[in-house]
Amino acid sequence: MASVEERQFRVEPFPGGAPGNQRLVEEGRLPEYAVVGTRPVRHDGTDKVTGRARYGADIKLSGLLQGYVLRSPHAHARIVSIDTSKAAAVPGVHAVCTNADLPSASHRAGDLGEGVVDWYHLNQNVLANDKVLYTGHAVAAVAADSVHVAEEAAKLIEVEYEVLPPVLDVREARLADAPVLNDDVRTDRQPVGEQGDTPTNVAKHFHYEKGDVDAAFAAAELVVEREFTTETVHQGYIEPHTATALWSPDGKITIWTSTQGSFMIRMQVAELLNVPSSKVKVVPMEIGGGFGGKIAVYLQPVAAVLSRMSGRPVKLNMDRSNVFDATGPTPGSYMKVKIGVDADGMITAGEAELLFEAGAFPGSPINPGCMCVFACYDVPNGRIDGYDICVNKPRSNAYRAPGSTHVALATETIVDEICEAQGICPVEFRLKNAAKEGDERVDGVTYPPVGMWETIKAVELSEHWQSPLEGPHQGRGIASGFWFNFGGNSVVAATVNEDGTVSLIEGSTDIGGTRASISMQLAEILGIAAEDVTPTVVDTDSIGYTDVTGGSRTTHATGLAAIKAAEDIQAQLRQRAAILWDVDAEQVEYDSGATLTGPDGQSIGFQEIAGKLNQTGGPVVGRGSVNADKHGGAFGTHIADVEVDPDTGKVQVIRYTVVQDVGTAIHPSYVEGQMQGGAAQGIGWAINEEYYYGDDGRLHNASFLDYRIPTCYDLPDIETIIVEVPNPGHPFGVRGVGEVPIVPPPAAIANAIYRATGVRLRSLPMSPPKVLHELLAADQ
Amino acid sequence: MAKKRIISTSINGDPVEFLAAPRQTLLEVLREDLDLIGTKEGCSNGNCGACTVILDGRPVDSCLVLAVEVEGSDVETIEGVAPTDGLHVIQDAFLDQAALQCGICTPGFIMSTKALLEENASPTEDEIRFHLAGNLCRCTGYDKIVRAVQQAAEGETN
């Protein structure tokens, strides 16, 4: 293949898209598919536009009780005593539980596929035992005839607290004299290091080093070092957490819940309740958004315990303030990052010190933060230190490309500063320094074929980049971002129906149209229409183990399972045709038009042979089971135009384009939707969203009024340019798309604000008070 | 708890009588007592619009309306939008434009869109964005929702 610099590209409208939906096309390279790349109506669409789709809270069962969870009013306190007797005596109350009603847990690490959890800490997070570690930490729960009775009874639970000083800032929490949240936490040096021996809030210290960093900085033409802070933010899914449980007298526990991973809920519930996983059936309801925040259990084990105690099914719903107080967030951070370049604008060295809030228990995304901080570029010498630090905030959870958005703010604004200092165009700088196949990251891993360079090329060729800004106080910035994506375990089973359609069952909960993207891959292989596949997401008793819908893995890995299932069907149908024609199966071909042909000119279509299955050996079920590992990383580069009001400091995004290498877009509308939605979350994180805490550690803005996510009136049209550099690890080239688009917005907007005002912001959110403060300071 | 009252109302064109305690919201009664679960709860304090219904022709957050307040009113929920044969033009537009991902906000958006188009059959993009600003969506970035409303408006005026 020609070197990338010699290849010819153009940006054009993506067929079937709305105005603003574009793609990068390389001359002479346009893959041809029948179903992949088209835009069929999603299979679950009608249920979702008519209100018939059943989400977590929509489950109804006979004898259902409603529950209420009592939560801590303190950010940090020791629980001296809990007296539930008055609550239990309220008429209509059927059960009251505390941590004492959970089996005792020990410090044991559990592997949740994409991450690790300490079962003791998870037990403590579900219902506090010795200490409460954040406002909203669950303390006790009540099941009653109605939610109102449960709530009033819960208020009668008497909890005696010994209030302790909270620590909220990572820089304070790591000091030797800081209040220690968990006396069992020691600093774990990673990867493959040793563990410390003194109690601390610093749960992990990641260290990566490559090359001779000090010599490279000493020899650099220009070195820029800056400090950054970001605030705690929430995923902000519209559906609150909910769980309904029935603990049957035969010992079987059924959980109806909305989750990104029903098997992950099964594993956590079984472990926390000390029952075999086969005794737990998780029924995934439709899920109203997750973004990483609906993987860990909160209510599920509590509802199960209340059901065991009451002998009735129990439903627990969070309200919105519970969601903000006790779930989600992705960490606030402090970061110090340094980059050195030579006289030609080539990066020669990078160094980063990253402090992420773990929240109440260890587990921030500090490791991916470390691995992403210089991931967009070829950095020959690098040193990265990252710290996972407990503070009195909710236990942090994954949020879309966890950790990568934080570090992109640092790296991408420093890059912009270097470009300005050296007089280099930001596009040219990135084209020169872009990570390519064969480049080694600071963590030592070498890139397979990736599309970072192509995303920048698409920016350069875009109408947006080439068009002038039109008014005063306007500026344009760009920024890039990276995410690893993921593979993992997925299972698909597909049954051929006698009318020539296929019923597909899968274990991946559908958050954003994956029923469609998985069905389309099966349809492409079989040569049938996407509409002739009927996908159903089934419970944990009905399909094999499937990892979470997260990490941008589902269209890739569950898609691979669907492809395998389709190939299995093809093989079986060739055998059936061989029986019909009395020939060897090896002599039967399955062509892309869904027609089987024999050695002597015989021919039978998919629909026709589907009607002859019972007489040729019985129903045909195709099976696909994978543990995928060649997911291929993904890069995005965004263009942001902003207008800054010099009187108020308000930043308005006036034009926005998302460019991303998605490998291959299976259903372009939902790929564009991921790119647009991720960008919208990133824009909210950039200019508006933050957890606002008082000194006492109480969260002051636990509502959608005060924690304001972008509305449609806040945002412009979000244009998209899909770049398709196929992933060699997938037959159609799928990389996964969901994570990357949240990464670049804060940096792109910070760079745009600088171009508009001459002021560099290095602290999120870039909200009006902060921007105005910086503008006024710059004036003086 | 205070005694329940009998409320007579019209829901999706059908006369309905139900019992409601004074503390119960319209949202709670729709979902818990009348099994109209298409109306979704996202925040319970009027900030997200997931529970939008049309009350006497106006879009309201049903979590901010007490059930006893709808005595004698006309209530329209997502369950009443589709005609008996097929889908409403707004519903078709949301599907054509892929204007939903997780779908939890979709019933609320469709109700707000219906109220908008009944009042203004040809809204500008700015009017659409202003009118829908009370409905939060965290998945889509709104772009495709706006396209769907535009398509529905064209479909309705044609």
Added chain:
Amino acid sequence: MPRVHIPAPARDLTGGEVDIDVEASSVRRLIGALDLRFPGFADRVLEEGELKPGLRVAIDGHISPMGVLARLETDSQVHFLAAIGGG
């Protein structure tokens, strides 16, 4: 011969060596060979014969689902990485 990248916090065991060629046909054998040369290495990465919870092995840049059972080719590049959780 497969080449293993030693993570920075484990270079105290290898005397600062970063990339080490090890004759081994599987990750389990590679860890055994490393432990012979650099005593204590196996304790850092294994627990009851399996990779420690949360530790992953990547072969040629791809995290292997097979852990210590993963097979190595003569030109395999091996990395020990902490698990990465997506959203």
